[in-house]
Amino acid sequence: MIEKMVEDTAVELLRIAATELPVEYVEEMDRLMRETEGSVGTSQMANILENVNIAREGSKPMCQDTGVVAFMAKVGDGFPLRSKLKEVLVEATKRATKEVPLRPNAVDMFKGNTGSNVGLNGHVPIIYVDMVPGDGLELVAMPKGxxxxxxxxxxxxxxxxxxxxxxxxxxxxxxxxxxxxxxxxxxxxxxxxxxxxxxxxxxxxxxxxxxxxxxxxxxxxxxxxxxxxxxxxxxxxxxxxxxxxxxxxxxxxxxxxxxxxxxxxxxxCWGLRHAKATISAAGKVEIDRNA
Amino acid sequence: MEHHLKTPVPEEEIRNLRAGDLIYVTGTVVTARDEAHLKALELNEKGEAPPVDFKGNGVFHCGPIMQKDDGGEWRVVAAGPTTSARMEIFQDEFIKVYRPSVIIGKGGMGKRTAKACREYGCVYGAFTGGAALLAARGIKKVRDVFWLEELGMPECLWVYDVEDFGPMIVTIDTHGGNLTADVGARVAERRDQLIEEMEG
CATH class of the missing domain: 3.30.1330 (60s Ribosomal Protein L30; Chain: A;)
Known part of the structure; x- marks a missing residue:
């Protein structure tokens, strides 16, 4: 079932984004920490890097603000999931909120926090869709604090x-x-x-x-x-x-x-969180943790 | 200088701290953000008291991720500081009314808060922004939660027992020191220079 596959992949992307900071950012911050003069700057960088490490090792969100969820989807002409994609990504967001877990960050101005990271009037999570040639789906999850x-x-x-x-x-x-x-x-x-x-x-x-x-x-x-x-x-x-x-x-x-x-x-912020997957029409999933 | 504080923190200990000092807190820390500050101050206007005493304790600008374990007990998943500047509009009143000892957050605060810190014996401790798991490590127990239903997980009052919670850098002390404001003033000067010198 392609729907289930996309949903599972989207949940996984949200988990990776929240818990694993791309390695090249970590390496750059580590390098810059060594160049930093002054104990305040050095210690702040060390705290960030230690925190990022704990997050990766324990698969826990590096920051309590797991953001408003956004997905950027490039849908190929031949990809089997089309108008249902949005529904699937909404479901994935609800699941990730429980499973990762993510902090519920969708607030209804009249009723308060929806508790699910989903709402209002179909606008959150934010979903951008592009139509592209080919028969695959490229999906990027980008939760932003x-x-x-x-x-x-x-x-x-x-x-x-x-x-x-x-x-x-x-x-x-x-x-x-x-x-x-x-x-x-x-x-x-x-x-x-x-x-x-x-x-x-x-x-x-x-x-x-x-x-x-x-x-x-x-x-x-x-x-x-x-x-x-x-x-x-x-x-x-x-x-x-x-x-x-x-x-x-x-x-x-x-x-x-x-x-x-x-x-x-x-x-x-320093925690530019995102993860990308490509899914073929046949259901083959490739995840790029650093993209 | 490094200081280990125990809540309720005696006022003379707070007045002993200087901007730039490192502090660790043991005892009671209560999370409160925009909504909780508003609600607590509204209660005070009505002559009512909030369900937890802030006096001498830490007030943590934080909207944590919390999860119930299998036994139904709340546990902290991630609990780093949120941007304190949002609370600048009522932090001074909050300090005046509820007399906390340490305001914990990130990004620093402004003149009004600094004045209240000076007058009522409170400091601002900056915790590294985004370091939510380092912060969670210092939280030993979730003692209570209030207003969860009404305000939701990020905005309600979580009452934590903490042990050596830190390190935090004192950026606002009771002597008029405000590190973040000092840096901000230098940044503004550099900004004006850079804008002036910018080529097409």
Whole structure:
């Protein structure tokens, strides 16, 4: 049964995302800890790394805020599960909430916490679906915590401010995030597309593999420049002024309306949690713990 | 300096602490976030008391993941700090009314909280954000839970017996020290410089 297979896989992805931080992030933080001068920054990094280790070994959520659940699905033309996919992912979210367990993080403004990470009006979990060639399904689970979501920023710039204005806004947004969203941060920037699209681009940017630069060298240069400048802000680990402030910056770009320059900045805490699986039409599942 | 505090913590011990000190707490720590702060303060306005005494104890900005074990007892799965800045709007009033000794959270707090800490003898202890399993390790027993039905798992009051819960860095002391605010001011200066120097 393909439905059961997708559901089981989605539960497993949520478990992996919550309990296993991708190894390359851990290695980078370990390297940066050794470069950190000052006992406060070093000890904060050591606490993070020890915590990540306990999570992996005990298969427990590394952070109590297991986030609002989002799935990004790329559905192949020939994949047998189509309109039912959403229902299956909703069911997987409910199950993972009990089985991992995840913290119930879906609050109904009138009735309170739904207790299941599901609700209201079919909007949570957040599900993005893309139709792609082929007959497989690529599924990414990305639960995102409230602390770093609260420091996201959005602005419709005057186009005359150009890329300089965009970069200035990113610096402003990350400085504003300061100590609040559990730095060191991952920063996703979306430029263009419209007021909603730039935020989605920014979220997608976070999922580009670690330290992989944009294929457009002009965008890649902006990423490198921002990575250096944002670290010069000196926020430091946990906002205590020592150690790294930002681990990586990814920028995605779309065309813009002549009168608009939309910019979205989506920030992740050090625990950028996600996991990916591909499922073939025949039901073969491959899980990528680090993607 | 490293300090091991036992709740209820005598006020002179709290006033002895300095920003930058490391602290560990043994005794009673109660979780309270946005909703619990609001509800506790509403009760006070009505002349009623909350179901747990915060005096001299730790107040933990935390919405834990809790699970019932086979015997029906609550146990902690993960319990790290949440962003304290959200509580800035009423933390000072809470400190004034309920007189906790240590506010535990992450990300630091602002002027109003710092003033209340100074006036009423309280410190802010920053626990490493996201380190929910390290924090859980220091929680020895779930003594009680209140308002679970009404506020839900992350927002209700969990009463924990803790042992050497820490390490926390004192970032707000009773002498006017506020480490996170100091760093924030330097970040703002750097921000202005970086924005000014930015090229197209």
């Amino acid at each position: 409230g602390g770093s979501s609260n420091v996201a920023a959005h602005r419709m710039l005057k186009p005359g401010l150009g890329l300089r204005g965009v970069k200035q806004f990113v610096v402003e947004a990350v400085a504003q995030a300061g100590s609040l969203g559990c730095p060191p941060y991952f920063v996703g920037v979306g430029i263009g597309g419209g007021e909603d699209a730039c935020m989605k681009l920014a979220k997608d940017a976070l999922l580009r593999p670690f330290k992989v630069r944009s294929p457009d060298h002009r965008v890649a240069e902006i990423e490198e420049e921002l990575l250096v400048k944002l670290n010069e802000l000196g926020i430091g680990v946990m906002g205590l002024g020592e150690g790294p402030s930002v681990l990586d910056v990814h920028v995605e770009m779309a065309a813009r309306h002549p009168a608009s320059l939309p910019v979205g900045v989506v920030i992740s």
